[in-house]
Amino acid sequence: MKKRFLIIALFPLIVNGQSDEIIKAFSESYSLEAVGNFAKAIQEIDRVYDENYYEMNLRLGWLYYNLGNYFESKNKYEKAVNQMPYAIEAKLGYVLPVSAMGNWDEVVKTYEKILEIDPQNSLVNYRMGAIFYERKQYEKALNFCEKTVNLYPFDYDSVILLAWIHYQKGDLREAGVLFKKSMLIKSNNASAEYGLSLIK
Amino acid sequence: MESRLYKIVLLFYLFYSPVLLSRETRDFVYYNQATYDHYLREEWDQLIKVAHEALNSGYDFYYLRARLGIAFYEKGIYTSAIIHFKKALIFNSTEPAMLEYLYYAYILASRHPDAAYLFHNHQEIFGNIRLDYQPKFIDGLGFEGTYKWSNHMTEEGVEIGNVLYGRIGFQHNLGGRLNLIHFAGLLSMAITDKYYDENYYICYPYHFYQFDYYAKLNLLLGTGWVVSPAFHFTGVDAVSSHYADIYFGLGIRKRLGRISIGFNYGYADIYDKTIKQYVPEIVYYPLGNNKLYLTGTAIFSTGDADQQVYMGSAGVRVFPVTWIEGFFAGGKSQYVSLFEGALIYNNPDYLQSRTGCSLTQYLNSKTSLQFFYVAEKKEQTVSGDHYTQHVFSLGLNLKF
Numbered sequence: 365m366k367k368r369f370l371i372i373a374l375f376p377l378i379v380n381g382q383s384d385e386i387i388k389a390f391s392e393s394y395s396l397e398a399v400g401n402f403a404k405a406i407q408e409i410d411r412v413y414d415e416n417y418y419e420m421n422l423r424l425g426w427l428y429y430n431l432g433n434y435f436e437s438k439n440k441y442e443k444a445v446n447q448m449p450y451a452i453e454a455k456l457g458y459v460l461p462v463s464a465m466g467n468w469d470e471v472v473k474t475y476e477k478i479l480e481i482d483p484q485n486s487l488v489n490y491r492m493g494a495i496f497y498e499r500k501q502y503e504k505a506l507n508f509c510e511k512t513v514n515l516y517p518f519d520y521d522s523v524i525l526l527a528w529i530h531y532q533k534g535d536l537r538e539a540g541v542l543f544k545k546s547m548l549i550k551s552n553n554a555s556a557e558y559g560l561s562l563i564k
Numbered sequence: 565m566e567s568r569l570y571k572i573v574l575l576f577y578l579f580y581s582p583v584l585l586s587r588e589t590r591d592f593v594y595y596n597q598a599t600y601d602h603y604l605r606e607e608w609d610q611l612i613k614v615a616h617e618a619l620n621s622g623y624d625f626y627y628l629r630a631r632l633g634i635a636f637y638e639k640g641i642y643t644s645a646i647i648h649f650k651k652a653l654i655f656n657s658t659e660p661a662m663l664e665y666l667y668y669a670y671i672l673a674s675r676h677p678d679a680a681y682l683f684h685n686h687q688e689i690f691g692n693i694r695l696d697y698q699p700k701f702i703d704g705l706g707f708e709g710t711y712k713w714s715n716h717m718t719e720e721g722v723e724i725g726n727v728l729y730g731r732i733g734f735q736h737n738l739g740g741r742l743n744l745i746h747f748a749g750l751l752s753m754a755i756t757d758k759y760y761d762e763n764y765y766i767c768y769p770y771h772f773y774q775f776d777y778y779a780k781l782n783l784l785l786g787t788g789w790v791v792s793p794a795f796h797f798t799g800v801d802a803v804s805s806h807y808a809d810i811y812f813g814l815g816i817r818k819r820l821g822r823i824s825i826g827f828n829y830g831y832a833d834i835y836d837k838t839i840k841q842y843v844p845e846i847v848y849y850p851l852g853n854n855k856l857y858l859t860g861t862a863i864f865s866t867g868d869a870d871q872q873v874y875m876g877s878a879g880v881r882v883f884p885v886t887w888i889e890g891f892f893a894g895g896k897s898q899y900v901s902l903f904e905g906a907l908i909y910n911n912p913d914y915l916q917s918r919t920g921c922s923l924t925q926y927l928n929s930k931t932s933l934q935f936f937y938v939a940e941k942k943e944q945t946v947s948g949d950h951y952t953q954h955v956f957s958l959g960l961n962l963k964f
Binding site: 431432433434435436465466467468469470499500501 | 591592593596597623625626627628630652654655656657658659688689692
């Protein structure tokens, strides 16, 4: 079923007869992006743009985001998300402009959709932990961050976030252990040192 | 020839380049940047103009609403600020800065129950913010003393004298959607019965005492409507009679930007009369804040008193902490209840008009003094005498 879906999605690109021109446009857009000329890179894709192409929407979403046109970026990513409902990369792209516009409730909803597809996604679990930490909803933050640390116990960002979550919850013993653990990963880290000084 | 062409090109450039330059692309990037720049420079009028243009072009996002709300807030147009802060919170429901702005916008728009409800729903966040005012169980306390001077003079019959009235009132936050306003008062009215007995005029002075208790509950519904059941009990103690008057009311109102609409139904059992009142009311805030407001109320009564009363008032902030208000009520009425039953005329005399003014002076952010003067024109029920009662009232309100 998954294979069939992939074939259907790629089919228009192959039969259109314009594939060479599209490949060239994409190639040009990468070169222009590399030198920071996002407007020209967009023009390259626009030249061959067909809204039915997932790849074009995804690419334009990224380029518009870099140009600072978050609204257009969101529109393009939205199209890509609708075209490939199970694609995690499109959803991760979608949250870029949405968060830049400050629409954080939409970011959380999108991450929840990703976790429905891929509950163990460590990046999304970590980000959800960070969002709920910022929102001072430490119990929720703990649930997400624990998953990440269980999957990647030697990942500094996850360990230090979990340490602070425990600290904010008042679980000082757990927080102390985790602050020290984070120093095994990054020996001179100011965050852990500060956390430990607060516990003493 | 070449020089001429050069001049034409130069002229074209000089005349048309500003026009071409001003036609910058008004897309998301422009609106986002322009509103941000105006925000940093505190150019609120320009910000409001550009942000509205962005909204009309279909661009709507958290930062735009936040900037627009802050612009209105800084201009003191709290009714508009509230709209945009609420929209911003749809995009980012737990942003502490936006919640705090909305909270103070509610307070500055005199919408304390809404502020209390917001506080109750986001206690986790507000717990980390130092607020000047926090809703409490006892939220407010008020005292009022009133003296009514009557110019009624009659040779025979009932002469209405002066009135003394004092009351104490409380405001309570009952958590979340509920708040309660209630007061208790004591009234003393001088009355003289005058009659002619053969060769003598006989005067029989006595006092009419009254205890009253009023309570109004405000229930905030999720849709912005407020439902307010109210109750007023009055126990009368005169020389020859003791009786009770009772009022039940149910009001509903909603704030729609600069306008507040409401409807109130009242049922009153006063002395030997049963009266039903239907009261539509409207309040208009032309500046989007309580610096200026206009109110209009109509009272249609049925039952044992078929009558209409029309009321209007206008209030204006004359100094930063001083308000004055003028008000008028006209239409001959008997046993009428005003202000959602908070004021009941249970004296049988007809009320012909009620005209007055008030002055409210804030001593600090939590203490205010109020002075009222009202002229009540009345008609004595039996004799048909006309008289006026001059009402002087002084109130002290404390917020906790």
